[in-house]
Amino acid sequence: MSYINKKNNKSNDIKSQKIEVKCINLNEFGQGVFKLGGSIKCVNNLLPGESAVIAINGDKCKVHNLINKSKKRVDVKCGAYNKCGSCHLLHMNYNEQIKFKEEYVNNCFKQYSIKAKVEEIERASVLEGYRNKMTVAYKYSDGKIVYGFYEEDTHRIVTNDYCLVHTKEQNEIVKEIGKIMNELHLSCYDEDKRKGLMRYVQIRFSRYTKEILVTLVIGSNVFPSRSEFVKRLRARCPYITTIIQNVNSRKTSIILGDEEQILYGKGYIEDEILGVRFNISSKTFFQINPYQVELLYKKVDEYLHLQGDEVLLDAYCGVGTIGLTLANKAKYVYGVENNKQSVINARNNANNNKIKNINFVCADATEYIIEMAKMKAKFDCLIMDPPRTGSTDKFLYSVNELAPKRIVYVSCEAKTLARDLKILLEKYSIEKVGIVDMFIGTYHVETVVCLEARSPKAPQKSK
Ligand SMILES: C[S@@+](CC[C@H](N)C(=O)[O-])C[C@H]1O[C@@H](n2cnc3c(N)ncnc32)[C@H](O)[C@@H]1O
CATH class of the missing domain: 3.40.50.150 (Vaccinia Virus protein VP39)
Structure with a gap:
C-alpha cells in the first residue's frame, strides 16, 4: 500500500449519479481511492480490491453498495460509523489497521x-471502551433533544445508541442526562440564538481508581432544578464520583468555559501511570488511552x-x-x-x-x-x-x-x-x-x- 496524499470527497464536475468503481489504494486518512474518468477520488469505508457502487452527490462520494468484500473487512458494530467522523478504520480488521x-x-x-x-x-489489547474522555453535544432537532458527536467538519449532531470507543458507563450517563433533561423540561443550548442550558457533557474515567468525573457545560449560570438534576443523575448512575458545572456562553467551538463550580464530590478524579498518581480535572490534558x-x-x-x-x-x-x-x-x-x-x-x-x-x-x-x-x-x-x-x-x-x-x-x-x-x-x-x-x-x-x-x-x- 502506498498513500495518495489527499482527503477528498469533492467532485464538482459530476452531479448526482451512481457509478461502479474499484478501489485501488488507501489514502492517508484510510479512505478508499478509485479512479473516475481521468481523476482520482476518495471515499470512506472502501478497501483496496473492493468494487462498489458509489453515490456521487454534489461534492460528496458515498459507498452505496459493495459488490465484493475484501477479506480484510470486518462488520462494523457502530451505528454512526462514517457519519460522526471520530473513527475511520473500524471496517478493517485489526491486523490491517496496524499495517496501515x-x-x-x-x-x-x-x-x-x-x-x-x-x-x-x-x-x-483493549480495542473497545478505551477512551477515558467522552465529549457529547446536546441540541434540539425537530423539537426533540438529541445528543452525540459532531459530524466531521460540521456542528450537525450524529446520534448514536452506543459509542464503541467509550465505556458502558460513559454511554449510560449520556443517555440518562438526556432523559433527566426531558423529565425536568431543561433546554439545550442554541448556538445561533445563544440561549438555552445544556451545551456539552464531558465524562472522564480513571482506569486505576475507577472514579468518574461528569462536567456539565451549560450556556448560562442559571441552572433550573439543578439539585434535582444532580440527585437523579447520581441515583441512576451511582458510579459517578464527582460532578462539575462549567459555564460557557461564548460563541466559540472551544468546549469548556472559564467559570466552574463543583456540584458533587471532590471536583477531580485520580489516575495512575507507572506508579505515579495524577489529579485530573475537567480541563486537564491527559493521554486518552490509559491502557x-x-x-x-x-x-x-x-x-x-x-x-x-x-x-x-x-x-x-x-x-x-x-x-x-x-x-x-x-x-x-x-x-x-x-x-x-x-x-x-x-x-x-x-x-x-x-x-x-x-x-x-x-x-x-x-x-x-x-x-x-x-x-x-x-x-x-x-x-x-x-x-x-x-x-x-x-x-x-x-x-x-x-x-x-x-x-x-x-x-x-x-x-x-x-x-x-x-x-x-x-x-x-x-x-x-x-x-x-x-x-x-x-x-x-x-x-x-x-x-x-x-x-x-x-x-x-x-x-
Ligand atoms: C501532545 S501534548 C503532550 C503532553 C504530555 N507530554 C503528555 O504525554 O501528556 C502537547 C502539550 O504541549 C503543550 N503546548 C502546545 N504548544 C506549546 C508551546 N508552544 N509551548 C509549550 N507547550 C506547548 C500543550 O498544552 C500540551 O500540553
Missing part, C-alpha cells in the same frame, strides 16, 4: 528522505536508558506525566509547558507524589529553549512531545545548539515529526523508531523516535 499505521509512518519518513527502521507497532499510555512511556524510558545522573528536559510536558514517571531515574527534570492550568496541575502532581527533583516552567517551549541555548544550559537528554502541528524551526535549531546527548521525540503526527527530524538530523542520528497504537479504529498514530548526538566528525548514519 506502520505504512503511514514509513511513508511520512520516505517523503522527507529519512531512512530509519521502524520497529513493530505496540498493538493494543496504551504505559507502553508509550515505557518506550520513552527504554529509549532514554537513563543512568541516574542525567539532567532531563521534558518539553511540551502537559501535566508532567512523562517527566514525573522518569524522575526517579534521573538527577533532575525540568518540564516546560505553555498551558497555565497544566503547569499548576504538574506542580501539584509533583507535590502529591513527593517528587522533589523536578521543576515545571510555564513558558512557550521555543522561547524557553532559545533562552536556555543563550545561557548555554546543560541538558543531558531531551524529551519532546509537541502537539500535532509539531515543533518550530527555532526550537529545533536551539536543540542542535544545546546538544543534549539523547533526544526522545514523541509525536501524534508522523508528518510533522518527519519534517522536524530533518533539522535534528543535521546533528543527530536516528537510533530507534517505535509506534504505539493509542487511537484504535482511527488513522491517528503515536510515534516515538530516539536520536543520538553524532560526534562532530561522524557522518550521518543511514539504516
Whole structure:
C-alpha cells in the first residue's frame, strides 16, 4: 500500500449519479481511492480490491453498495460509523489497521528522505471502551433533544445508541442526562440564538481508581432544578464520583468555559501511570488511552536508558506525566509547558507524589529553549512531545545548539515529526523508531523516535 496524499470527497464536475468503481489504494486518512474518468477520488469505508457502487452527490462520494468484500473487512458494530467522523478504520480488521499505521509512518519518513527502521507497532489489547474522555453535544432537532458527536467538519449532531470507543458507563450517563433533561423540561443550548442550558457533557474515567468525573457545560449560570438534576443523575448512575458545572456562553467551538463550580464530590478524579498518581480535572490534558499510555512511556524510558545522573528536559510536558514517571531515574527534570492550568496541575502532581527533583516552567517551549541555548544550559537528554502541528524551526535549531546527548521525540503526527527530524538530523542520528497504537479504529498514530548526538566528525548514519 502506498498513500495518495489527499482527503477528498469533492467532485464538482459530476452531479448526482451512481457509478461502479474499484478501489485501488488507501489514502492517508484510510479512505478508499478509485479512479473516475481521468481523476482520482476518495471515499470512506472502501478497501483496496473492493468494487462498489458509489453515490456521487454534489461534492460528496458515498459507498452505496459493495459488490465484493475484501477479506480484510470486518462488520462494523457502530451505528454512526462514517457519519460522526471520530473513527475511520473500524471496517478493517485489526491486523490491517496496524499495517496501515506502520505504512503511514514509513511513508511520512520516505517523503522527507529519512531512512530509519521502524520497529513493530505496540498493538493494543483493549480495542473497545478505551477512551477515558467522552465529549457529547446536546441540541434540539425537530423539537426533540438529541445528543452525540459532531459530524466531521460540521456542528450537525450524529446520534448514536452506543459509542464503541467509550465505556458502558460513559454511554449510560449520556443517555440518562438526556432523559433527566426531558423529565425536568431543561433546554439545550442554541448556538445561533445563544440561549438555552445544556451545551456539552464531558465524562472522564480513571482506569486505576475507577472514579468518574461528569462536567456539565451549560450556556448560562442559571441552572433550573439543578439539585434535582444532580440527585437523579447520581441515583441512576451511582458510579459517578464527582460532578462539575462549567459555564460557557461564548460563541466559540472551544468546549469548556472559564467559570466552574463543583456540584458533587471532590471536583477531580485520580489516575495512575507507572506508579505515579495524577489529579485530573475537567480541563486537564491527559493521554486518552490509559491502557496504551504505559507502553508509550515505557518506550520513552527504554529509549532514554537513563543512568541516574542525567539532567532531563521534558518539553511540551502537559501535566508532567512523562517527566514525573522518569524522575526517579534521573538527577533532575525540568518540564516546560505553555498551558497555565497544566503547569499548576504538574506542580501539584509533583507535590502529591513527593517528587522533589523536578521543576515545571510555564513558558512557550521555543522561547524557553532559545533562552536556555543563550545561557548555554546543560541538558543531558531531551524529551519532546509537541502537539500535532509539531515543533518550530527555532526550537529545533536551539536543540542542535544545546546538544543534549539523547533526544526522545514523541509525536501524534508522523508528518510533522518527519519534517522536524530533518533539522535534528543535521546533528543527530536516528537510533530507534517505535509506534504505539493509542487511537484504535482511527488513522491517528503515536510515534516515538530516539536520536543520538553524532560526534562532530561522524557522518550521518543511514539504516
Ligand atoms: C501532545 S501534548 C503532550 C503532553 C504530555 N507530554 C503528555 O504525554 O501528556 C502537547 C502539550 O504541549 C503543550 N503546548 C502546545 N504548544 C506549546 C508551546 N508552544 N509551548 C509549550 N507547550 C506547548 C500543550 O498544552 C500540551 O500540553
